[in-house]
Each structure stands twice: as structure tokens, then as C-alpha cells.
Amino acid sequence: MEPDAVRPFVEAVATAQLVTVGADGVPDATFLPVLWEGDRLVGHLARANAHWRRIVDGSPALAIVTGPDTYVSPSWYATKAEHGKVVPTWNYSVVHLRGRIVVHDDPEWVRALVTRLTDRHESSRDEPWAVTDAPADYIDKNLRPIVGVELLVESVEAKAKLSQNRSDEDRSGVARGLAADGVDPAGLVQE
Template identity: 85%
Template sequence: MDADDVRPFVHAIATAQLVTVGEDGVPDATFLPVLWEGDRLVGHLARANGHWRRIVDGSPALAIVTGPDTYVSPSWYATKAEHGKVVPTWNYSVVHLRGSVDVHDDPAWVRALVTRLTDRHESARAEPWAVSDAPPDYIDKNVRPIVGVELVVSSVEAKAKLSQNRSDEDRAGVAHGLSADGRDPSRLVTE
């Protein structure tokens, strides 16, 4: 899969689970706000989270970006009435970004990242808030408790199981079932 094809998905979700394995062989995972900039996925985590201390700069890492997911009842399939040969499943979308990770324990780097993250999430607002709206010393105080991470992306794997293997009638049944359960089927079923 071409990375440019999945960038809009990663941009829309804007979070990832960063998974690394420390020198002791113990895996860590942390939920992060992220930006995908060129060949780099950047984010930050709390300094109080010991995960960042166990990251070995340049070591392999996996960032998992998960989209909407849902249980799919076989009772929603039109084919259930036809032959009964149906089973439950799960619909989901996910992107795995692999590469090498580095920690940035540098207030200027983290502040620039926080500014870019804020600009990205505030840009659609009628009156966007900006990091520069707060007093500089207040921002400095709030940047100190976070640490930056940067994943140099070497591979991208995207998966989407959205009932695309089912008939039009079965997909319509899934969409109806999700709607009846109060969920929006638009991102959970392939049209």
C-alpha cells in the first residue's frame, strides 16, 4: 500500500499506540497524539510515563493507528435467511507504521511539536486557539512534563475489513443493523 493513500486516514485519526521493546525485552505501549510529517510520525507522551525512558534511540517501533471498529451480527445478513451459513465477525480499519524511534527530551523540539499539533486541531475552528495565546512562561511550564518521540517510517501496512467480502444485500443489512443499534455505519461498512 502506498503511504500517500493512507495519510488521510492517519491525519483524521491523529492518534496512535506507540509500541516499543526495551533492552530488557519487555514491550511498552502508549497512546499518543501524532502528526505524520514526511517520513516521520511525531508525538509526545508524559514525562511521568516511564515508557520514554525505556526507548532505545534508533530501535524498531510500531505505531498502530486504529479507526472505527464494530461487532457485526450474522443476524443482519440477508443471506442468513437464504442458507443460514453465516457467522459473527468484526469490521475495522487500522494502519501499522513501522520504523526506528528516537526520543526528544528537548523543550524547544517539544514546544514546536505542541504548536504544530495545536495548529492542526484548532485550524478548523471559527476562532482557533494558538499556543502563542498563552503566556510564554505558562507554556514553558506545561511543556516540561512531556517528552517528544519521532518514528522514522520505513513501512506502512493498512488493513480494512468493512464487509467488502459480503453481497450488497448483506452490507445493506449490516448498515441497517448498525443504524438500529444507534451507530453510524458510514465508516464501518464499505459502500
């Protein structure tokens, strides 16, 4: 799938699980806020999180961006009444971004990233907060406990299982079943 086709999904989710393997072969995973800018995915994690110290610059990494997911009961399918040949499943959307990882333990790089992340998440507010709204020394103090990471994206793989293999009647049944369970079916059933 073309990266530009899944970019809106990644931008909407705006978080990822970053998975790397240290020099000792032990895997690490950290949930972090992200921005996908051109051919790189950038984010930050806590300095207190040992994960960033175990990253070998330039080593392979995987960022997993997950959308909504849910259990699908076979009792929701119209075809259950017809022939009973139905089983439970799970609907989901996910994007895997693979590439080489670089750590940025540079206050100005991290400040620029935090500013872009803040601007992105505040832009839709009537009165958006900006990093410059807080005293500079306070921002400096709050930047020290975080470290930046940059994934140089080499491949993008998107997967979505949204009952697209089912009939229109079965998909309608899934949407009704989810709604009855109090789950918004938007994004969980292919229309």
C-alpha cells in the first residue's frame, strides 16, 4: 500500500508502539506520541525509560499504529440463521512502519518536536495553547525528562479486517451488534 494512502490514519491515531531490539537481543516496546513527517516518524519517550538507552542508532525498528478494534460475535451475522457456518472474529486496523531508528538527546531537537506535536494537537481548539505560552525556564525543565526518537521509514504495511469478507447483510448485522453493545461501529465495519 502506498504510504500516502495510510498517512491520514497514522496522523489521526497520532501514537505508536515503538519496538526495538537492543545490542543484547532483548526487545523493548514503548507507547509514544508521533508525527509522520515526510519519510520519518518522530516521537519522544521519557528519559527515565531505559528503552532509549538500549536503542542502537541505525538499527532496525518497528512502529505499530493501531486503530479501533473489537470482537465480532457470530450471532450478529445474518448467515448464522441461514446455515450456521460462522465463527467469532476480531475487526481491527493497524499500520506497521519499519525502518532505522535514531535517538535525539538534544534539547533543541526535542523542543522543536514538542512544539510541532503541541501545535498539531492544539490547532483545532478555539484558544490553542502554545509551548511559548509557558515560561521558557519551565519548558526547559519539562524538556529535560524526555528524549526524541526518529524512525527513518523504509516500509509501510497497512492491514484492516473490517468484515469486508462478509455480505452486506452480515456487515449490517455487525454494525447493529456493535451499536447494541455500546460500541460505535464507525471504523470497525467496512461500509
